[in-house]
Amino acid sequence: MPWITGWFDARPYFGINFPIRRTQCIEHRLCQFCRQPLGRRIGLVVRPADITAGYVEEPAMHPECLDYAVAVCPMLNGATDQYRAAPPSAVAELVTATASRAGKPAEAYDAWYITPSGYEIAYSPDGSVLGISLDVPVLMKRPIRAAARPRLTDEQTALLRQVLDLEAVTFVESILDAPGDTPS
Known part of the structure; x- marks a missing residue:
């Protein structure tokens, strides 16, 4: 102490x-x-x-x-x-x-x-x-x-996802991750 x-x-x-x-x-x-x-x-x-x-x-x-x-x-x-x-x-x-x-x-x-x-x-x-x-x-x-990274608020995260069009990326990833749908 x-x-x-x-x-x-x-x-x-x-x-x-x-x-x-x-x-x-x-x-x-x-x-x-x-x-x-x-x-x-x-x-x-x-x-x-x-x-x-x-x-x-x-x-x-x-x-x-x-x-x-x-x-x-x-x-x-x-x-x-x-x-x-x-x-x-x-x-x-x-x-x-x-x-x-x-x-x-x-x-x-x-x-x-x-x-x-x-x-x-x-x-x-x-x-x-x-x-x-x-x-x-x-x-x-x-x-x-090192300095810690600032935490994003929920509003900032939603805005960032929208600006970067991450909803589309998440949708494509969910399709690729589905069982039996592995790309060849």
Whole structure:
């Protein structure tokens, strides 16, 4: 269980982090997973939106903890293809950062590895911690998962089938698949 995971109503809510623990991890260079001080190699989980912002909101991890997180986290390993539709009402005010992703398809995730000398905290103009700067030397980058494809609504699917004339294709396939009607 990652140390920064939020607990509400006596159960963990993965993907929702305790804001105070998140800040503590970033400011004190602690692994978000095991809470131990970071070592010689530091792993960051980076999305395209993080690159655009110039920093990653999630605290860093040991490379081993990052590997374990990828193995067990459904968002990182691709078992989940979209973000939770809405956070529990009890935690809604704590998760403003993830609220914009609610119900949307999962983004691409990469692992970036940096050294302690490249670890820089990004601050907002009011002095609050934004995250870890990405404008630093990177030892290695590796893809973790590709972005999920957006799901089509029933209306979008019907329109696509109509535009591509897939009803005719389905009709021909059903004829070809009928017993005893195998083309020679």
